[in-house]
Amino acid sequence: SKCRSCKAPAVIDLPRHNANFCAEHLLQLCRRQMSKAIDDYDMFGPDDRILVAVSGGKDSLAVWDMLIEAGYRADGLYVGLGIGDYSDESTEHVTAFAADRGLHLITVDLRDTFGYDIPTAARATKRAPCSACGMSKRHLFDQAAIDGGYDVVVTGHNLDDEAAVLLGNVLHWDIEYLARQLPVLPAQHGFPRKAKPLVRLTERETAAWCLLRGIDYLVEECPIAAGNRHLHHKDVLNAIERESPSTKSAFYLNFIDNMAPLLAEQSAAASGDLRRCVRCGAPTTGETCAFCRLVDTASAHDPVPVELVLGKRGR
């Protein structure tokens, strides 16, 4: 098959665009979709200092690469989660990526700095590992951005991620969660601005970006996340997509266009009373923030190897 733009031999078929593309025009499509997301949702400008949360997977390395290529000022932040071999390999991929390109990478290791890791936190708190992990990462991204004077935290969330989360939220119609599911959240209440420049790209497209740009990302997925509900929602959306291509992007993008404005009025009222955590200064509703309480509980617990939490998935 031939590229829709230049008739050269295609390297990928994109059913949602009902077209095939060569390497160069697939990259161009990715660039344009990111730039459209940044502009449409007013995510950041060329002078903003960007902190990219990187994991070593395809999406976070793709967004860092794309931002740098587009001329943005973007540093990386990597959090060592202590999830056995998976984290060791992640570290290698991220550090090699940054070193090869001469990019600035900030690293925070949970065990070294806070005395715990994700498997231990999951066991100590008796909660799903994905919940301790998400909470730790969000806190450290926010803190690093504030401490480092960055204007915005960027994550690699793609269209499939956002559509799957949206499906989960829609299945239960939690209005608060729905109202917060936006491609950019303004800085407020002591939290930094947050943006997701890849929301218009599917994960098949971000993976293709990495392949075509020679980015050596970690293909293996987090062993703890395997089989979680989020992944099941992705399968469900892909089954719908197969029956009717481009439904997935319509689902997410029409939500942002048609529904988010209606919900915005709702959530404005609900931001509540926030003060500063007495320990770390982060915004919190209590005396101590949830992260500092997690650190207390998890760091007091004997280290738990990852194998022991693999039975307890993040469902």
Next chain:
Amino acid sequence: SKCRSCKAPAVIDLPRHNANFCAEHLLQLCRRQMSKAIDDYDMFGPDDRILVAVSGGKDSLAVWDMLIEAGYRADGLYVGLGIGDYSDESTEHVTAFAADRGLHLITVDLRDTFGYDIPTAARATKRAPCSACGMSKRHLFDQAAIDGGYDVVVTGHNLDDEAAVLLGNVLHWDIEYLARQLPVLPAQHGFPRKAKPLVRLTERETAAWCLLRGIDYLVEECPIAAGNRHLHHKDVLNAIERESPSTKSAFYLNFIDNMAPLLAEQSAAASGDLRRCVRCGAPTTGETCAFCRLVDTASAHDPVPVELVLGKRGR
């Protein structure tokens, strides 16, 4: 397994209730869910005259049976659609049901009264058969209710039907469609009140009601509807339900509770300017209503046998 209520041998397992039930307690569950829907959504009262739209399938015969059993004043309305053997058998099931119970049944045959049938309408309008069918039925239900002085039109739509339609609407976030997807719509603009008393029952439960009550419904589904998108959305929801039981009912019922009030403000504004069709008197935005225009087009066309439209599904 044993009935949750009385420990007698169970006849059905209901994963969403995480329980099994004997025949008597399954019937009780159905009665309670219908009565809760009627009360919660203020559908109608014991003095209201109800017109039940019946098709011969499980849902419409179940709701008619349940309403009569509960002491409501309910007559039936059956529309002969002219869909080959399927319609002939539907007619037999409906007329036998009404005759056996001494219930009043109004029958309208599209070919006899308006000179067309659904296969012919689909061919003549070059639109999906399900669209001509839905429009014809809605118009005739409304007209029969107004002409007969009924207070409310009742349809047999169950939880699976409503959840599948909701999923379709949510996938595209059409706010107008979402705002109108309610278990009861008030009489307004010349349209009668419409209610769906079975929205809290799954189709497995309404089928069980019919079986246990000895209702001889037409098991076969409409041959034209087979494979349409609505049915694919049901499959999708059942896949989600299998992973996490009771999600389907949460999806629909939380929408009604949490989301519909937000949308109600939106739709109030959008009802537009309606006048009366110069031919039939039905509310319409134009000179002649869409039904009268369909009648003109379809009745002028040579009759088309159902087999010829089976390739063109209502997708």
Next chain:
Amino acid sequence: MLVKMRNPKREIEVDGDRTVNHLLDALDLVRESHLVICNGTLVPGDARLAHDDTVEIRPVISGGA
């Protein structure tokens, strides 16, 4: 042809010439969730794979949220 797969990491032999889409169907894999790399090059769904090709089927679904 030799087909490299992931989750778990493994290699299988598949007989005969066939298109990428046909290979994915035969293995019951969803196109939307995979990239196919033939002899080191990304290839589209209608590309033909030959008997002596080395093929990688790379899943693209990531688990975090």
